[in-house]
Amino acid sequence: xxxxxxxxxxxxxxxxxxxxxxxxxxxxxxxxxxxxxxRSHEKAARFAEQNGFPESAKVYGSYDAVLDDPDVDxxxxxxxxSLHIKWAVLAAQKKKHLLLEKPVALxxxxxxxxxxxxxxxxxxxxxxxxxxHNPRTAKMKEFLSDASLFGELKSVHSCFTFAAKEDFLExxxxxxxxxxxxxxxxxxxxxxxxxxxxxxxxxxxxxxLALPGTVFHKAAGVIxxxxxxxxxxxxxxxxxxxxxxxxxxxxVTAVGTNGTLHFNDFVIPFEEKKASFSTAVKSGFTxxxxxxxxxxxxxxVMTELPQEALMVKEFSRLVGSIKFGGAKxxxxxxxxxxxxxxxxxxxxxxIERGYELVEVTS
Amino acid sequence: xxxxxxxxxxxxxxxxxxxxxxxxxxxxxxxxxxxxxxRSHEKAARFAEQNGFPESAKVYGSYDAVLDDPDVDxxxxxxxxSLHIKWAVLAAQKKKHLLLEKPVALxxxxxxxxxxxxxxxxxxxxxxxxxxHNPRTAKMKEFLSDASLFGELKSVHSCFTFAAKEDFLExxxxxxxxxxxxxxxxxxxxxxxxxxxxxxxxxxxxxxLALPGTVFHKAAGVIxxxxxxxxxxxxxxxxxxxxxxxxxxxxVTAVGTNGTLHFNDFVIPFEEKKASFSTAVKSGFTxxxxxxxxxxxxxxVMTELPQEALMVKEFSRLVGSIKFGGAKxxxxxxxxxxxxxxxxxxxxxxIERGYELVEVTS
Numbered sequence: 274x275x276x277x278x279x280x281x282x283x284x285x286x287x288x289x290x291x292x293x294x295x296x297x298x299x300x301x302x303x304x305x306x307x308x309x310x311x312r313s314h315e316k317a318a319r320f321a322e323q324n325g326f327p328e329s330a331k332v333y334g335s336y337d338a339v340l341d342d343p344d345v346d347x348x349x350x351x352x353x354x355s356l357h358i359k360w361a362v363l364a365a366q367k368k369k370h371l372l373l374e375k376p377v378a379l380x381x382x383x384x385x386x387x388x389x390x391x392x393x394x395x396x397x398x399x400x401x402x403x404x405x406h407n408p409r410t411a412k413m414k415e416f417l418s419d420a421s422l423f424g425e426l427k428s429v430h431s432c433f434t435f436a437a438k439e440d441f442l443e444x445x446x447x448x449x450x451x452x453x454x455x456x457x458x459x460x461x462x463x464x465x466x467x468x469x470x471x472x473x474x475x476x477x478x479x480x481x482l483a484l485p486g487t488v489f490h491k492a493a494g495v496i497x498x499x500x501x502x503x504x505x506x507x508x509x510x511x512x513x514x515x516x517x518x519x520x521x522x523x524x525v526t527a528v529g530t531n532g533t534l535h536f537n538d539f540v541i542p543f544e545e546k547k548a549s550f551s552t553a554v555k556s557g558f559t560x561x562x563x564x565x566x567x568x569x570x571x572x573x574v575m576t577e578l579p580q581e582a583l584m585v586k587e588f589s590r591l592v593g594s595i596k597f598g599g600a601k602x603x604x605x606x607x608x609x610x611x612x613x614x615x616x617x618x619x620x621x622x623x624i625e626r627g628y629e630l631v632e633v634t635s
Numbered sequence: 636x637x638x639x640x641x642x643x644x645x646x647x648x649x650x651x652x653x654x655x656x657x658x659x660x661x662x663x664x665x666x667x668x669x670x671x672x673x674r675s676h677e678k679a680a681r682f683a684e685q686n687g688f689p690e691s692a693k694v695y696g697s698y699d700a701v702l703d704d705p706d707v708d709x710x711x712x713x714x715x716x717s718l719h720i721k722w723a724v725l726a727a728q729k730k731k732h733l734l735l736e737k738p739v740a741l742x743x744x745x746x747x748x749x750x751x752x753x754x755x756x757x758x759x760x761x762x763x764x765x766x767x768h769n770p771r772t773a774k775m776k777e778f779l780s781d782a783s784l785f786g787e788l789k790s791v792h793s794c795f796t797f798a799a800k801e802d803f804l805e806x807x808x809x810x811x812x813x814x815x816x817x818x819x820x821x822x823x824x825x826x827x828x829x830x831x832x833x834x835x836x837x838x839x840x841x842x843x844l845a846l847p848g849t850v851f852h853k854a855a856g857v858i859x860x861x862x863x864x865x866x867x868x869x870x871x872x873x874x875x876x877x878x879x880x881x882x883x884x885x886x887v888t889a890v891g892t893n894g895t896l897h898f899n900d901f902v903i904p905f906e907e908k909k910a911s912f913s914t915a916v917k918s919g920f921t922x923x924x925x926x927x928x929x930x931x932x933x934x935x936v937m938t939e940l941p942q943e944a945l946m947v948k949e950f951s952r953l954v955g956s957i958k959f960g961g962a963k964x965x966x967x968x969x970x971x972x973x974x975x976x977x978x979x980x981x982x983x984x985x986i987e988r989g990y991e992l993v994e995v996t997s
Contacts, residue, residue, distance in 0.1 A: 427860070430886075486870065498789070500790075502846040504847050510862055514872070519892055521920075528876075528881040530880065541920065541924060557883060
């Protein structure tokens, strides 16, 4: 089979995270950095120069120009969340495939508009939740899916916090209600919710209860820290905590009837080329309960490409199948985005209603 | 200074856990196994024979006989929780110092009767929460107390689950409402609550909210699994999950403004003579956020004596100070028991009220 030409990426804006994704597009074998657009042409030019764009790359002084370039196959959109609806819909209408930063939208109604535009144009959409693409994630899923090792999932806990600097808390878009109105819930909470859904095989919970203690930005009002609990029909439960106000922590623990999974660097692995996790199966005690037998065991998964490059590679593979192979967009990815957003919306509503239990309806 | 004679222990009943504590009494240098009483003399005799009691040990066919033996300094009470009030009060009235299994009582009102009896008799009381005495616990406390390393505590999560066998779920005293009416909340939840209070420097939360999803024993009605969240005046929060229905898991994670503490074997360390924990300080990312810098670090603490022997040693030291040195009972231990029980009671009330927020008042 002849190799298809690489998928040509345009990037909308010069967000910090776009530097990492530009490198990933370069590292992925089936994609290429083709264009970047910013409201400032100068900024776009500097970004292209500093982030490994080829000499031939197009540098545009607007987002529209990127979307109007007929050679751009796909766009990566790292814009503030409130701008997603406008630019994602427009990009889809211009037949650009979409790699969209999380949180994908301010709420599921906006996301549904984006998804409708994608469906109508036949373009692929994927959110940029990178850790989903780390080979460790698939390896851990094997463990969770093995009834004899893990059994039935009973509870999950996820925690993603980082200690934002004063400058962040004053100036970052993630504390600006007109840009990223979802604050810490949208930024770090998104990952917690995704990890819980991932462990639960993407079965939606029946209800969500935010937990008392949400911290709001004094001036801006956005969420700086919050927690929630989730309940499923079959009795399993989950909790998460997300915050801009505490030391960097990234935990997921899933406990099943037979086994336990721990990993403490779920969003960004401690190291780029290898990632570990711990499993325990039918854990018990020594005689007289003076120690564990068996003990948990550690597993390490190597990866040649960093997880964000694997994300770009999978996205580009899907885009290539559509562009060169006449395939349909893969529905898995927008489905996961939507489920994550649905739960996120429910947490927000629960907070707004003073910690009422909120039913999750798809 | 001359060495005081060892503290003479009497044990009430032949519970499974009493085997481990008998060994601990033997291992501790300042205590000795002196008597055991059971409703069956034969059972007591067999217990003494199988658990390292000296030839000279007294074997009694009742609990009363142990309490009536004037040479017994202290009793260890591993009886079902509902019997604590009767036997702990009686023991205190007979001037026996009390090492009392957890949960210490069915509720704080009962505990207060026990504590009043202890105070009136001038005897020491300590609950048998063994992990408090592991040298790892003190080492971790140093970390949590160091403002530059850990900073201000923001959140704690604790999880203690184990997969009870069918026989346990049918016959163990911990699922019998007339014996251990608190079920999993009293058994494993006790430890979760203690660990959270420990991380919070034993500051009581202002409120407690049990989380939807409590699992009750179908026939007996006792709690088999539950979760709760705790809120403090200063904004910190905690969650815990406890269960008889999932693989053995024992996590504590405490996140501060500067640091993070993890340990995954908090109640029973994986190994008897060494115990580990992980700390992270001012965690951050590498350039381009492709890994962590600095990464968390592992610490191991060795112990000559197992934690339960250190518990017996500390208890016996306090008893010896009273008996031979004219000291007063150490108030720290009953205070910790009472705070743990107060929070436990609040969780129970929250469940009973259909997951209402419950204020914690001391």
